[in-house]
Amino acid sequence: MRQEKHLLLDEVKEQIEKDSSFIIMRYAKLSANKMGELRREIGKMGGNVEVMRKRILLRASRAAGIELESIDLAGHIGLVYGGHDPLETTKFVYQFSQQNEKAIEVIGGRFDGQLYKGSEVLTLSQLPTKDEMRAQFLGLLEAPMAQTLAVMDAIMSSVIYCLDNKVKLENGEVAP
Numbered sequence: 001m002r003q004e005k006h007l008l009l010d011e012v013k014e015q016i017e018k019d020s021s022f023i024i025m026r027y028a029k030l031s032a033n034k035m036g037e038l039r040r041e042i043g044k045m046g047g048n049v050e051v052m053r054k055r056i057l058l059r060a061s062r063a064a065g066i067e068l069e070s071i072d073l074a075g076h077i078g079l080v081y082g083g084h085d086p087l088e089t090t091k092f093v094y095q096f097s098q099q100n101e102k103a104i105e106v107i108g109g110r111f112d113g114q115l116y117k118g119s120e121v122l123t124l125s126q127l128p129t130k131d132e133m134r135a136q137f138l139g140l141l142e143a144p145m146a147q148t149l150a151v152m153d154a155i156m157s158s159v160i161y162c163l164d165n166k167v168k169l170e171n172g173e174v175a176p
Contacts, residue, residue: 005056012052012060012079019048021082023090023121024068024108026075027051034103038096045092047083051076066115071108086111090125 016022027035039049054073061068083089090109097104109121116124128136 008052009056009060009063012050012056013063015048015050015081016060016064016066016079019081019083020113021086021111022109023080023082023086023093023106024057024071024073025078025080025093026073026105026107027078027103028075028105030100030103034100038093038104041092041096042080042083042089045083045085045089047086047089048081049078050081051078053077066110068108068115070115071117073107082111085130087124087127088129090121091129094122094125 030038035049035051042049054077057073057077057079058068080089080093090106093104093106097106105118106121106125107118109116109118109124111124
């Protein structure tokens, strides 16, 4: 193998080892401008998009201890490295694909050390984000407290209402 290919192989292997999460995508009919847009948006999320030959990807993944034989790598292949929040990056890739006439197809991915097929990655991308799950959890905790507070407020209000009626009755303002 030539020196340039060794360097590329080492670079891809290091990137795979560094980022434990990545998405394997197949792309077709994607203009250079759209690819640039995808790279910019993924870059804002802390991720990266790399296009490479299948042989380089297979060798680099094998050297990193990841077997990709279960994933169909036909067509033009690229990797989207996860960035700060890999699931948010995955959601963006699916949204980008929908907005661009499905020019990108997610065919697999790796999250937290486990390899997933494209359909499983789609399922993962449909999960709520961390912020959404935090909001749901806080709502779950807040609901019983809010209901308890509403009951106590109603009890206190009814006591005050009864005392006010008693005072009005004693003063003759209200007929018995």
